Amino acid sequence: MSDSKNKKGWSRRKFLVRSAVGTGVVLGTAYLTRPVQKRSLAQIANTIEPPYQGFTNDPTIWFEILADNSVLLYSPKVEMGQGIFTSLAQMAADELEVDIKRIKVLHAPSASGNMDFFSTGGSTSISSLWVPLRELGATMRQMIMEETARIWNIPSDQLTVSDGIISDGSRTITYGEVVAQTTEWKIPKTPKLKDISKYKYIGQPIPRVDLEDKVMGAPIFGMDATMPDMVFGAVVRPDTIGATLDHIDLGGVADMPGVIQIVQEPDFVGVVATSRMEAELAKEAIKVTWKAERNWQLSDIQEMVRVGKGTAVTVQKKGSPKRILDNEDDVLQSEYTSPAGAHAQLEPNGALAFVEEDRATIYMSTQVVRLSREEIAQRLGLKSKQVNIIPTFLGGGFGRRLYTPNAIQAAVLSKAVGKPVKCFFNRKEEFQNDLFRPPTHHIMRGKLDKQGNILAIEHHLSSGDVTYGSPLLPKAITSFVGSDAGAWRGGMIQYHGIPNHRAISWHVKLPFATNYWRSLGLLANTFAIESFMDELAEKAGKDPVQFRLAHIQDDKAGKRLKAVIERAALEANYSNEVMKGRAMGFAASTDVNTPCAQVAEVSMENGMIKVEKVTCVMDPGISVNPDQIRAQCEGSIIMGLSASLYEQMTVVDGQLQPTIYGPYRMALMRDTPKEINVVLLQNDDKPGAVGEPPLGPVGAAIANAIYRLTGTRARDMPIAMV
Amino acid sequence: MNIELTVNGISNQIDVNENTPLLWVVRDMLNLKGTKFGCGKAACGACTLHIDGEAVRSCSYPVKNAIGKEVTTIEGLSSEGQIHPVQQAWIEEIVPQCGYCQPGFMMTTAALLEKIPNPTDADIDANITNVCRCGTYYRMRKAIHRAALLKQQNT
Numbered sequence: 001m002s003d004s005k006n007k008k009g010w011s012r013r014k015f016l017v018r019s020a021v022g023t024g025v026v027l028g029t030a031y032l033t034r035p036v037q038k039r040s041l042a043q044i045a046n047t048i049e050p051p052y053q054g055f056t057n058d059p060t061i062w063f064e065i066l067a068d069n070s071v072l073l074y075s076p077k078v079e080m081g082q083g084i085f086t087s088l089a090q091m092a093a094d095e096l097e098v099d100i101k102r103i104k105v106l107h108a109p110s111a112s113g114n115m116d117f118f119s120t121g122g123s124t125s126i127s128s129l130w131v132p133l134r135e136l137g138a139t140m141r142q143m144i145m146e147e148t149a150r151i152w153n154i155p156s157d158q159l160t161v162s163d164g165i166i167s168d169g170s171r172t173i174t175y176g177e178v179v180a181q182t183t184e185w186k187i188p189k190t191p192k193l194k195d196i197s198k199y200k201y202i203g204q205p206i207p208r209v210d211l212e213d214k215v216m217g218a219p220i221f222g223m224d225a226t227m228p229d230m231v232f233g234a235v236v237r238p239d240t241i242g243a244t245l246d247h248i249d250l251g252g253v254a255d256m257p258g259v260i261q262i263v264q265e266p267d268f269v270g271v272v273a274t275s276r277m278e279a280e281l282a283k284e285a286i287k288v289t290w291k292a293e294r295n296w297q298l299s300d301i302q303e304m305v306r307v308g309k310g311t312a313v314t315v316q317k318k319g320s321p322k323r324i325l326d327n328e329d330d331v332l333q334s335e336y337t338s339p340a341g342a343h344a345q346l347e348p349n350g351a352l353a354f355v356e357e358d359r360a361t362i363y364m365s366t367q368v369v370r371l372s373r374e375e376i377a378q379r380l381g382l383k384s385k386q387v388n389i390i391p392t393f394l395g396g397g398f399g400r401r402l403y404t405p406n407a408i409q410a411a412v413l414s415k416a417v418g419k420p421v422k423c424f425f426n427r428k429e430e431f432q433n434d435l436f437r438p439p440t441h442h443i444m445r446g447k448l449d450k451q452g453n454i455l456a457i458e459h460h461l462s463s464g465d466v467t468y469g470s471p472l473l474p475k476a477i478t479s480f481v482g483s484d485a486g487a488w489r490g491g492m493i494q495y496h497g498i499p500n501h502r503a504i505s506w507h508v509k510l511p512f513a514t515n516y517w518r519s520l521g522l523l524a525n526t527f528a529i530e531s532f533m534d535e536l537a538e539k540a541g542k543d544p545v546q547f548r549l550a551h552i553q554d555d556k557a558g559k560r561l562k563a564v565i566e567r568a569a570l571e572a573n574y575s576n577e578v579m580k581g582r583a584m585g586f587a588a589s590t591d592v593n594t595p596c597a598q599v600a601e602v603s604m605e606n607g608m609i610k611v612e613k614v615t616c617v618m619d620p621g622i623s624v625n626p627d628q629i630r631a632q633c634e635g636s637i638i639m640g641l642s643a644s645l646y647e648q649m650t651v652v653d654g655q656l657q658p659t660i661y662g663p664y665r666m667a668l669m670r671d672t673p674k675e676i677n678v679v680l681l682q683n684d685d686k687p688g689a690v691g692e693p694p695l696g697p698v699g700a701a702i703a704n705a706i707y708r709l710t711g712t713r714a715r716d717m718p719i720a721m722v
Numbered sequence: 723m724n725i726e727l728t729v730n731g732i733s734n735q736i737d738v739n740e741n742t743p744l745l746w747v748v749r750d751m752l753n754l755k756g757t758k759f760g761c762g763k764a765a766c767g768a769c770t771l772h773i774d775g776e777a778v779r780s781c782s783y784p785v786k787n788a789i790g791k792e793v794t795t796i797e798g799l800s801s802e803g804q805i806h807p808v809q810q811a812w813i814e815e816i817v818p819q820c821g822y823c824q825p826g827f828m829m830t831t832a833a834l835l836e837k838i839p840n841p842t843d844a845d846i847d848a849n850i851t852n853v854c855r856c857g858t859y860y861r862m863r864k865a866i867h868r869a870a871l872l873k874q875q876n877t
Contacts, residue, residue: 081820081856207816214821215812217756217796221822224755257739276750277742345855346760346768346822395758395822396855427761627816631861635819638857661765661853670847672859 061112062136063092065144069164069176071098074108076116077125078367079210080397081635082691083628084125086209088133090201090624091126095137095193098164098175100201105209107391110373119368119402121516123592123689126624130687135190142188144178151178196622205627210393220393223424225352225363231260233413233423234283235270235406239432240654241512243290245269256282263416268409272417280426296511298651301340307443307460310508313483316492319500324456325445332539333445334532338524338699338717340464340649341437341517342664347395349433350424351407355380355415360387362411365394367401371471379408380415398639399516403435403471428659436649436656437517438464438487438510442528452540454551456500459529463487464514466521468507483507490522490696493529494561494590495551512656519692522591523640523699527717530587530700534707543576544586544704545569560683561588561595564617571679572599572615578709582612585705589696592689594620598637600701602709609706609720611641613675618694621684633678633694640698642667645720665718725789729754730798740786744778745769747785748795756796756825760853767852770826771795777833796825799832807876808832811869819856827852831866840870 064072073092079085085105093100108114141161148166149156151173160167164175196202213220238244248269250262258278263270269286273279294300304310325331351364353376360380366372369389377387394401410423425433441462449455466486488505495501537547548565552558565588568574574584581603588597601613616633623629646665650657658664703714727734729752736751743762748754748771757780760768764779771780772794800806805813808828818824827850834841834849841849846866854862 081818083819207813208818210821211813211816211818214818214824215809215828216800217754217825219755221755221758223759226753275742276746277739343855344853346758346766346820346853348759394820396820398855424759427763427765631816631819631858634860635857638859639855642857660763661761666853666855667857667859668853669850669859669863672857672863674843674863676860 061108061114063140065175065179067176067180069174070102070104071096071164071175073103073105074112074114075105076108076114077120077129078107078369078391078394078397079105080120080365080367080394080401082125082397082632083208083625086206086628087126087624088129089209090204090206091130091133092137093201094199095134096141096164097161100206100209102164107393109391110369110387110389111385115370115373117370119371120397121367121399121402123594123691123693126687127689134193138191138193139188142191143185144175146186146188147182148173148178151181202624203622204625206625208628221347221395222351222363222365222392223347223395225392225422227352227354227420230352230420230422231272231274231417232276232279233270233272233410233421234279235268235409235423236283236286236288237268237429237433238290239428240290240292241296241651241656242294243292243654246289246291249287251287253282253285256285258282261417263413265412270409270413270423272413272421276422292654294511295654296651297653301439301510301651302337304508304510305439305441305462305464307441307462307506309462310506312504312506314502315483315488315505316501316503318496318502319456321456321458321500321502324447324500325458328447331445331447332536333443334535334715336442336444336528336531336715338440338527339647340439340514341643341647342431342434342649343396343398343400343517344431344661344664344666345396345398345400348425348427348430349401349404349406350422351404351410352420352422353407353410353414354420355411358382358386360411360414361390362387362407363390363392364404364407365392365397365401366404366407367394367397367399368404372404372407375405375471376408376411380411398518399520400434402516427661431659431664432656435513435515437643438466438514440487440521440524442525444528444532446532446536448536448540452542454495454498454536457493457495457498457536458501459491459493459503459525460506461488461491461503461521461525461528462506462508463521464508464510466514466516469513470515486516486520488525489520490589490591491525491529495533495548496553496555496558497551518636518639519591519695522589522692522696523643524717526587526589526696527644527699527703530589530697531703531713531715534586534704535713545574548586548588557590557593557595560619561590563681563683564588564595564597564619567679567681568597568599568615568617571617571677572601574599576708583705583709585701585703585708587697587700587704589693591693591696593684594618594689594693596693596696598694598697598701600698600705602702602705604709607721609645609702611645611671611673611702613677614641614673614698614701615677615679616694617679617681619681619683620690620693621682621686621688623680623682624687626680629680629690630678632690634676636692636694637676637698638667638672640695641671641673641702644699644702644717645671646718648718725785727785727788727793728791729793730795731792736785738785741784743781744771744783744785744788744793745780748780748793754795754797758822758826760823760826765853766823766826767830768823768826770829770852772829772833775833775836777830796829799828806832807872808835808865808869810872811865815861815865815868817858817861817865819858823852823854824858827854827862831869834866835870835873839874841866
């Protein structure tokens with residue numbers, strides 16, 4: 001395999017080996033690849049997140065081998081439903097040579113040092129750990145084998161290993177036994193990784209390792225965390241955009257049942273009580289008046305997000321698209337919009353924090369362990385190492401937990417009362433303090449040549465912040481790139497065979513926060529581009545599938561894209577005809593190098609669009625766990641369908657609304673397609689992005705199907721009623 | 723006030739404001755964390771548990787109303803040594819992703835199967851109205867049909 005490195009060795013400084021109290025041995029390393037500064041800034045911006053970066057020069061803990069021969073794997077990436085713990089266990093088990101049942105995957109607390117420099121996000125967890133984790137597993141296996149050879153005083157090549165039990169043909173010893181009697185370790189060169197055909201777990205649809213906990217209701221989430229003597233906090237927050245505190249009346253609140261303390265800080269007021277309900281009631285009883293400079297309405301926001309307003313950056317250009325589109329006749333132009341969308345993950349944001357004199361312990365659902373730690377340390381005046389973030393399973397991520405200031409508030413409240421404080425948003429706060437998917441406006445222009453091929457095409461995108469203003473990316477990166485790379489994710493023209501094409505990203509600053517939402521700009525941008533491709537195909541009088549294929553270049557990325565498009569058309573038996581009240585729509589996109597094509601089949605039920613079936617063909621490269629990749633496709637399709645058909649945040653008299661499920665209409669069981677057919681191709685020799693790419697085509701595929709069914713082109717999300 | 727509350731077959735003496743939502747009593751006083759807080763307004767179903775066999779959204783159900791009744795949470799759905807067919811089906815179909823909303827769905831499904839042992843797709847659409855953000859509905863529907871089958875085989 002190309003990525004197998006036989007020559008590399010781990011220095012003692014980088015490969016930590018130490019005995020753990022009472023358990024076994026802890027093995028780890030500072031797995032440092034190229035320093036982040038030397039990576040291409042544009043590359044980081046484009047994929048949002050670079051490959052896995054070790055964070056520190058200090059040794060970091062990856063594995064712990066226990067006396068019973070089980071293995072703890074400390075993950076620097078968090079499990080938010082995307083299934084990575086299962087894939088990591090598969091990768092570790094195959095190189096460690098242990099039964100996957102012996103491996104327990106845990107979230108690495110920040111005190112272990114095993115943190116990702118950036119986040120869990122950007123669909124990069126498995127691709128970024130693909131080489132490092134297997135190399136660590138292989139190195140550890142080799143290290144234990146060589147130690148066994150020393151104990152038995154025979155050459156290590158006479159040893160075999162199976163399920164963590166080493167044998168020389170006549171006797172056996174377990175990893176756990178070797179570990180128990182070894183104090184001085186010698187670190188071997190990293191062995192050659194196994195050939196992929198030899199893997200027992202990688203490539204198999206292994207059931208999720210967290211399946212039983214999640215089915216039996218185990219207390220694994222941030223909101224489930226408890227500590228002795230724990231109390232509850234609530235924080236007063238404005239419900240109006242841009243509001244600042246005018247007057248606060250705490251009269252009587254301190255005497256309310258259960259109230260322990262009212263905490264007034266320069267930037268917020270909180271209350272701590274003995275129960276969640278008492279804290280909430282006390283918070284509600286605090287009389288606050290806010291002042292806001294402006295009474296925002298939805299129409300104000302919609303007027304701001306228009307192509308032509310704000311600043312523009314050309315993010316892609318080939319040939320002379322502007323000259324052609326400005327001067328030629330018969331240019332097709334269409335506009336599309338998408339609204340602000342909420343994350344609406346089921347577990348609210350919050351934390352359980354216990355701040356003591358010289359340390360802080362924080363249990364929380366976070367996608368940014370390092371950033372959460374730095375922010376809390378800074379606020380408390382502690383050193384980073386004095387703050388231990390213990391990540392829990394996330395009750396949904398979707399990008400919402402890339403920014404976690406509410407954990408700071410829990411920590412401040414804990415410091416004030418000297419007890420562990422659990423402080424979580426209620427649902428109204430969760431909606432109103434979300435960092436939304438930004439509203440967008442798109443203008444597409446296209447010109448056909450005499451043969452009905454596209455001569456020139458351009459995509460103008462206007463969006464609120466995605467990466468701009470985010471504490472996740474250093475300012476240097478956004479200013480270097482000069483545009484909001486998150487906003488234009490999926491916004492470039494993937495049909496490189498078109499001789500003249502360009503994409504222009506317009507940026508506008510909105511009065512409320514917008515940020516990362518699963519797949520960032522991909523859903524809205526693909527909605528615009530892939531709807532417009534169908535419009536151009538119709539104008540050219542061509543089949544939309546063949547029309548797309550005709551404009552894709554024959555480079556590697558183009559070939560992979562063509563393959564998913566051709567297979568999707570075949571799998572779905574794609575047709576432009578309306579049959580039995582059903583019509584099909586086609587769309588394709590490439591995200592983080594993973595191409596995905598989808599066919600949506602829709603019907604009309606009581607004047608409402610119903611998505612009957614979705615066919616999804618994706619090429620993520622190597623599928624470490626095909627079942628969980630299918631699950632990500634199914635989930636992305638339903639989330640994308642929900643956002644495309646139903647979801648919309650509005651602004652009414654300065655308030656972001658709705659603030660509750662139901663009025664914030666999302667796809668439910670009844671809206672879910674009865675058939676979702678996922679086909680996985682593999683035209684790459686490594687695992688690629690999975691968690692976001694299948695969100696790309698959903699909206700456009702549905703809109704294109706709606707057009708075939710009704711003759712009406714849906715250009716504004718949400719598109720449930722046309 | 724002091725109340726007696728029976729949860730998963732165990733009787734508990736609790737000193738609590740009688741208007742406290744049952745959800746917080748179960749989670750924070752009895753330390754049964756499987757019942758989740760989602761919205762606090764009975765809109766998402768994450769807090770669904772059983773009261774005398776009926777699916778109830780416990781975030782909006784005062785604890786006083788549960789006095790003298792049998793409360794069952796996800797932790798008590800399976801009986802000793804016998805996994806509940808709904809949970810078995812959820813495992814076989816590998817339904818959960820993040821997993822947070824799943825106990826509410828399983829409790830809702832278990833109650834549904836007591837009333838409609840073999841639900842049609844239309845029955846499922848009409849009765850399963852909880853919210854899942856990961857989009858596991860597709861596998862859930864399969865799991866609900868499978869659970870109905872398992873339940874019939876068991877009896």
